[in-house]
Amino acid sequence: MSLRLGKNIKLVYMGVGIAVLTAALIFCLNLVVGGYWDVTADDRFGLDKDTVKWLEDNKYGVNIRFYVSKDLAQKDVALAGYADYVRRLLAEYQRRSNGQIKVSAVEVVPFTSSQTEAERAGVKEFAAPDNKKYVYLGLSFTDENGRTLAIPQLAPERRDELESDITRLLSVLTANRRPRLGILSPYFRAAEQKNPLRYAENLPFVDQLETLGYDVVSLSKTSPFVPEGIDAVLVFYPLNLEEEALYALDQYLMWGGKVMVMMDVLAEERFKEKEMFIGYNSGLQRLLKNAGVLYREDVLAGDNSNSRELMLSGHFIKYPFWLIVTNDGIAEHPVMKGTKKLFLNHSGFFEYTPQQNLRTTVLFSTGENSGALPAVKAINLTYDGLLKDYLLTDKRYPLALLIEGKFKSLFDRPIVSSAQILAEMPPFLSLPLKEGTLLLVGDSDMAAAALWDAKAGQKHDAFAAATLSDNMRFIESALDYLTQSGYATVARKPDEKPRLNMSDVFYRLAAGVYQPQKKAIADELAEIRQQITEAKERLAALALPSAKQIKNLEELQRTEADKENELRRIAYLTEERYQNYLSWFAVAVIGGLPLLWVLLVWGIYRIYERRVRRRAEEYVK
Amino acid sequence: MLVVKNITKSLGGRTILHHINFCLRKGEVIALLGPNGAGKTTLMRCLSGFYTPDEGEVVLNGKNLEKQRFDVLQRLAYVPEAGGIYPDMTVYEYLSFMAELKHLDKQQFDENLSYLLKALDLREVINQRCETLSKGYKRRTALAGAMLSRPEVLILDEPTEGLDPQQKQHLRAFLKKYGREDIVLISTHIMEEVDAMADRVLLIKDGKLVCDTTPEDLKKITPDKDIESSFCTIVGR
Amino acid sequence: MFLRDVLTCWGKEFRLYFQSRIVYLLLFVYAAMAAVFTLYASDFYNNTAVNLYQFFRFQPGIAAMIVPALTMRLWADEYRHNTLEVLLAQPISYAAIATGKFLAAWSIAGIMLVSSAGFWLIVGVMVPLDNGWIAANYLFTFLMAGSLCAVSAAVSAFCYNVLAAFLSSLAVCIVLAAARFSSWAEKFMPDNLLIMQLSKAFDFGQQYNDLISGQARFAAVAYFVLVIGAALWVNIIAVEYKRS
Structure with a gap:
């Protein structure tokens, strides 16, 4: 009996020993190891070299207070995610600042001193984008003399500018003059x-x-x-x-x-x-x-290669006078x-x-592919009208x-x-x-x-x-x-890729199917409306319009209503097709892909199994 | 030479083996006899390295099973009573897995496998899943798995259990042949098997080795000159 | 020699998985579950994250449910078919056996994870993604799944039958993956710094989130590696315990 117990006790000791050792290791590692890999393409958790240089050169102490609503995650998950990102970035500021920057977080609870403190520091309450619940998410920067600057609200939309904003405010706070x-x-x-x-x-x-x-x-x-x-x-x-x-x-x-x-x-x-x-x-x-x-003062510059899209007559066109200037220029x-x-x-x-x-x-x-247009033509909002007077040249x-x-x-x-x-x-x-x-x-x-x-x-x-x-x-x-302000400026994080959602893509696909039809109807509608306007003007000019003229106008208005209905139908069809695309995608992802994968794995295993069988048969022969 | 020195083993608070001592030499087929619950299987498990004895040691050719475990187990094979084969594997898969466990090289594996397939008549079922095999094939597959490495010590727990008479005869002949050069230790209840195969008999009763003799000498214990009577006399039934 | 033994055991277990139909069922169930959670449990269509966060955030939960089914028969079948006696009487170490078994389960988890690559590919064609980040997240998820495999295998090593192995490892995995120790600590003991630090250090979900956030902390990687190591050790002890 004693022998058995003795053996088991040894095992129990070993088990407990492992557990304690592992726990201690995990705990110590979490406290001691602060390093990380930034696996993102745009290095979003690292600091720009200009920021790092500023932090290394900076001789003044700054306290950064990070005000976050308590239970932010329950109020707005996306904002909580952003708050986590800000926290990580601030930790990086503190880490690289040779002890000059100190970051502390304050959980803001309404009707408590934390709320008063946040408001006093210049942080303002705002409505969360998702559910309009009021939250606090802001930063205050205080220098050694008690001077304070604040970012009242940290909007996730400004994520790309966050580092640039923080570094700028730090340099403004520590600058000798404004x-x-x-x-x-x-x-x-x-x-x-x-x-x-x-x-x-x-x-x-x-x-x-x-x-x-x-x-x-x-x-x-x-x-x-x-x-x-x-x-x-x-x-x-x-x-x-x-x-x-x-x-x-x-x-x-x-x-x-x-x-x-x-x-x-x-x-x-x-x-x-x-x-x-x-x-x-x-x-x-x-x-x-x-x-x-x-x-x-009467001529606009146009660029055929780099320009933004404009909605004209119901569809998007590349509009040469909304210029995009990129690295090239x-x-x-x-x-x-x-x-x-x-x-x-x-x-x-x-x-x-x-x-x-x-x-x-x-x-x-x-x-390189630029041109000029008299400005007065630009307010004539028809595309053909615009382009008629647009002179293309090959100069910048x-x-x-x-x-x-x-x-x-x-x-x-x-x-x-x-x-x-x-x-x-x-x-x-x-x-x-x-x-x-x-x-x-x-x-x-x-x-x-x-x-x-x-x-x-x-x-x-x-x-x-x-x-x-x-x-x-x-x-x-x-x-x-x-x-010659001497302020630190840091490039915002490059946002090379446009932010695009799956729903946008599916909707564009669905809309693309009906695009020619929609364009044709929209053009016809524009023409009919033009005719209606002209007909109305003619009628207004006459003291006594004829019944035929009135009938014509009515006919045009009926056609206009029909065309509008057709446009509505196309909108409905687009929505329906979009929903279908979503369903097909879901079916493909939930059922199709897994099934294909299972078949693939099964197939590979069958091939392997056959090879093993053949090898075995060789021994029999 | 396999030397068992003073082995004691307790399980579940009960001492199953009491200070067992014996020595097995090459060229012997040894039958391990004993009534149910005498500790045969426990002893075999101790010899195979599955159990670690509480006291005593097992030494094969001067190497201690506990201290030079891998060296000893490389030269020793054990087939438990229930066979110990994987039902989801084919015979070939099982045998190649056992060969890998014993670290056989390709040539050894090829030679031994070809020999064993023929000797144990497993060619027909080589690609059959173990769970679909008859009991006889299962026993033979397990035996083939154990013998792939040509072990110096072969420990078999009730090897002919559930086989038909023809298969039993065939297997006995095979083991007898193997025992001419190596050590074969079998545990059995079947006295005719002892008679047919064994060069030596070890009899265990209540975890103690009560008899270590030859079958011929064992027969002499009773006037009937019959092993079964002798066995009953010794175990007290 | 150790590695060769590990490979032998891995090969045997890995092949055995495909002998049973359950693994195909599990492959399908995992891929379908991951897709359902991704598409319907979060705002995937309207807010497609460049790191496929909607896909990764549910992985610990899904893995906690699937992994026990993968590991349940690793040891239980050895007991059931009486093969453990033979296996442990071979000239290989228990560590090699436990590691081989664990690696086999982990490999299957890897195959499951790769099944979602088709989804990544399709979404990647349609919207711009941060592929480096996603690839890293796949690795980290694989690591997380590995730690669950190791824990689950260790738990199942103590059980004699498949059902007991499944239920007990399911319970342990769910507690490990779903219980957010740090949020409990935050709720009940926000002022106790040691408790807060401890709960954060051992919070499986928190550590995983740390890994997939794009800022993969070394400590979080170490956490999962240590969990794997400790669980393997426990696994070996479990075998020793069974043997004695």
């Missing part, structure tokens, strides 16, 4: 208001600039000088600028100022507001001409560092002749220029006579004192809301808006260059 930026634009209210930029209804980029480390002030277009202490001036959508503004910019450049001008032949924002296009006049032509640049220049893709809707272009004392660099341009059109050097003045004497104002402004220069910089961009819509996709939280919160391209990055980088 550059001052003057904005001259008809979109803003007068400068005398305390915070005039809040009018920027559809310019989230201005919020973004403030958050990204700029003090932004509005400049008046009637002021003949740029106030002291402005590091750079951004002229956004210049419209009918007065002589005073021209004089201010001219003199600012003579004094060595930095100016960025975002022109626009056809502003989407105005176009959206249904204002009739009557010809654009920036008022800046003389200034540009003085620098050897011509910007035709982007110059190697510090301003363009990290910029990979830009969207410009209805952009003008520049022609330039080199000037003495000025260095002109093309920052980006259209592709510069869309942004950087001009640096000693500018000549447009003026030979001050235009201001008031002694009081003269006393306030810097003295008149007819010859340049320092080298100035003028950065010209052919389109201002690239910063407009149309190219921003505001999702979570408030629409105007810069950190909730997801960019579709590198537009904001370009503006940020250009202003950093002009103001």
Whole structure:
């Protein structure tokens, strides 16, 4: 008896020993081993080399507090997944920072001190995209002096910009100065208001600039000088600028100022507001001409190879005037560092002749297969009409220029006579004192809301808006260059592959089947509607329309209704086909593929078995 | 030479084997006799390395079964009472698996397999699944598996159990032949088998070795000169 | 020699799997179950993850149900057919036998996992995927399945019949894969740092999620490797126990 027990006890000891040893090993490894493999194609858990360099150079301590709603996973699984990603990225910041960055997480529970703390730090509650439950997911950054900056809401849509945002805020928080930026634009209210930029209804980029480390002030277009202490001036959508503004910019450049001008032949924002296009006049032509640049204010640049799709007459077409500027058209220049893709809707272009004392660099341009179109034609929204006047050339059109050097003045004497104002402004220069910089961009819509996709939280919160391209990055980088801000900028994670879902693919497949039919009906419908409009106009012109004319109109309207019904039928058929595709896919994946696999394995085994049998039979022989 | 020194084994709190000692030499067929529950199977399992004795040791040609386990087991084969073959395998698969376990090379396997298929008459069933075989074939397949490596010691637990008379005769002749050069230890209840095959008899009673003699000497114990009577006399029935 | 013995045992067990029809049934059931969970238990069509997360997230649960069926007869059949006596009387180590058996079950789990490659291929043709990430996730899932195979084999080594082996290893696997120790600890003892750390370290699901998140932590890989090692060790002990 004792012998048996003794043996079993030995085994039990061994088992317990293994369990304890393994447990200890697992526990220690989890505590000690912090390394990992980043197996993602875009290295999403690693930090950009610019971030790493900044972290290594940084001498200031920063506390990062990560505010997350308790039970976030129960409220929104996708957000919880994103929170986990943010947590991992922050851990990486802490790991690479030589102890300067400290990250701590705060679980936010409503009506407790954690909520108060989050709100005080600048983190805001927002509705989760999936179920609209209110959650907290934000970051605050506090430096050694207690100064705090925050990302109020971490929207998953901005995942690609997350590292860029965090690094930027860290560098803004630890920077010695904040550059001052003057904005001259008809979109803003007068400068005398305390915070005039809040009018920027559809310019989230201005919020973004403030958050990204700029003090932004509005400049008046009637002021003949740029106030002291402005590091750079951004002229956004210049419209009918007065002589005073021209004089201010001219003199600012003579004094060595930095100016960025975002022109626009056809502003989407105005176009959206249904204002009739009557010809654009920036008022800046003389200034540009003085620098050897011509910007035709009535001509749009087009690019047949790189352009976005537009919905016209019920189907998508490649629309040459919604430009996509990719690596091919982007110059190697510090301003363009990290910029990979830009969207410009209805952009003008520049022609330039080199000037003495000025260095002109093309920052980006259209592709090789480009052309030009009179802007007035672009508002005629029929595709054939658009293309009729579209001239294809084989040259690239510069869309942004950087001009640096000693500018000549447009003026030979001050235009201001008031002694009081003269006393306030810097003295008149007819010859340049320092080298100035003028950065010209052919389109201002690239910063407009149309190219921003505001999702979570408030629409105007810069950190909730997801960019579709590198537009904001370009503006940020250009202003950093002009103001010499010294801020760290990190390229956003490249999103080379478009985000596509299986349902999109199936729907496109289903819609593709009916596309020719749909296009034909849509064309017929457009024609019928045209005829109806004409018929109505004719009837309206007549004092007493004939019965035949009325009958004709009625006939046309009946046909219109029929065609509309056909379109509805096609929509129904498309939906039905889409559902069928989903079912077929499910059947294939759940039943077909497994069955095929089983048959394959069975087949392979049968072949093997036959070989073994044959080998066995050889021994019998 | 297989030496069993002072083996003691307990199972389930009961001592099954008490200080067993004997020595088996080459060229012997040894019959292990004993009433049910005497400890025959336990002893065989101890010899085959399946059980580790609580006390004592098994030594084959100077090598200890516990300490040089692989060396000893390479030269020893054991076929349990129930056969111990895999029902889902074909005869060929089973035999090649056993050959792999014994680390036979291709040539040895080819030679031995051809010989055993013929000697044990397994050619007809080589591609048949073991579960579909008759009892006789199953026994022979298990035996072939054990003999593939030409072991120096062959331990068989009731090898002719369930066979028809012809098969029994054939198998006995085969084992007798094998026993001329090597050690064959069989456990059995069938006294005629002892008579026909065994050169030596080991008789166990209540886990103790009570008799180690030749069949002829065993017969002399009773006036009938019959092994069965002698057996009954010794075990006390 | 050890590796050769392992290979011998692996080969025997692996072939035996295909002798029974159950393995084909299991292959089908696994592939179908994985597909059903992927398509219907999460928003796959409208939110196709580049790493096929919807497919991988259910793998521990599915594996916990399938693996016991794979390992249930590894040892139980040896007892049933009385072959263990013969097997253990051969000149090979128990470690080789246990490892060979475990590797055979793991190989079948691998074949099951590969069955979903067709799904990956089809989805990959239709939408852009991060194939490197997915390939890594397949490896990690294979590793996770291996740890369940090892645990399940170890549990079944203590059982004498197939049903007992299946039920007991099913219970252990489900507890291991489905019980989120860290969330329990978070719920009941959020302030006890040691408990929190311990629960996190031993949370099977958490470790697996760590692996497939794209940021594969070395510690999580080590966790599964250690579980495999420990379970194999227990398996050998179980055989010793049975023998004695």
